[in-house]
Amino acid sequence: MIATELHPAVKPVAFLLGTWRGEGQGQYPTIEPFRYREEIRFSHNGKPFLIYTQRTEAIDTGQPMHGEAGYLRLVGEGRVEFVIAQPIGFAEISLGRVDGQRVDVECASVGRTPTAKRVSSISRSLWLDGDTLRYELKMGMEGVPLARHLVANLQRAD
Numbered sequence: 001m002i003a004t005e006l007h008p009a010v011k012p013v014a015f016l017l018g019t020w021r022g023e024g025q026g027q028y029p030t031i032e033p034f035r036y037r038e039e040i041r042f043s044h045n046g047k048p049f050l051i052y053t054q055r056t057e058a059i060d061t062g063q064p065m066h067g068e069a070g071y072l073r074l075v076g077e078g079r080v081e082f083v084i085a086q087p088i089g090f091a092e093i094s095l096g097r098v099d100g101q102r103v104d105v106e107c108a109s110v111g112r113t114p115t116a117k118r119v120s121s122i123s124r125s126l127w128l129d130g131d132t133l134r135y136e137l138k139m140g141m142e143g144v145p146l147a148r149h150l151v152a153n154l155q156r157a158d
Helices: 007-017
Strands: 020-030 030-043 050-056 062-073 077-087 090-098 102-112 119-131 134-141 144-156
Touching: 007 050, 007 062, 020 134, 030 062, 030 119, 030 144, 077 102, 090 119
Parallel strands: none
Antiparallel strands: 020 030, 020 144, 030 050, 050 062, 062 077, 077 090, 090 102, 102 119, 119 134, 134 144
C-alpha cells in the first residue's frame, strides 16, 4: 500500500481516520429496539475530504443489516459537509461543525427515490471519548418528529 499524505484541509478531523468496530443499539417510535455490530471506516486519498464507509450486522447471526458510504469535507472555519448515500433509496446532505474531537451535523436536504422510506430529517454526532468513538443518530420521518434512532461505541481496529 502506498502511503498518502493527509491534505491539510482535513487535519481537524484526522482523529476519525481508521477502522472502528463495536456495537450499537437502535430504537425508534415505530420499531422494536435492537442491537447490532458495526464497522465504520474513515480513510483518505490525499484530497481535501475523508472517505466514509459503514456497515452493520446482526450480533446473533452475523447477517448484514445496513451499509452506507459518503464523504466528509471541511469547508473552512470549522464548518463541515457530510454527504451520505444509503442503499434503501435516499441520500443525505448534512452541514455542521467540527469542534475539537467532535463533529455535529444536521441534514440540510434528503434526496429520496420514489420507493424510499419518507425520511425527512437526520442529525449525526460523532465524538472521540478517550479511545472510544461514540456516535448518536437522530431521524425524523413523515409523521414522526426527530427522535433518537442509533447510538454506538466503537474501538479503533487499526
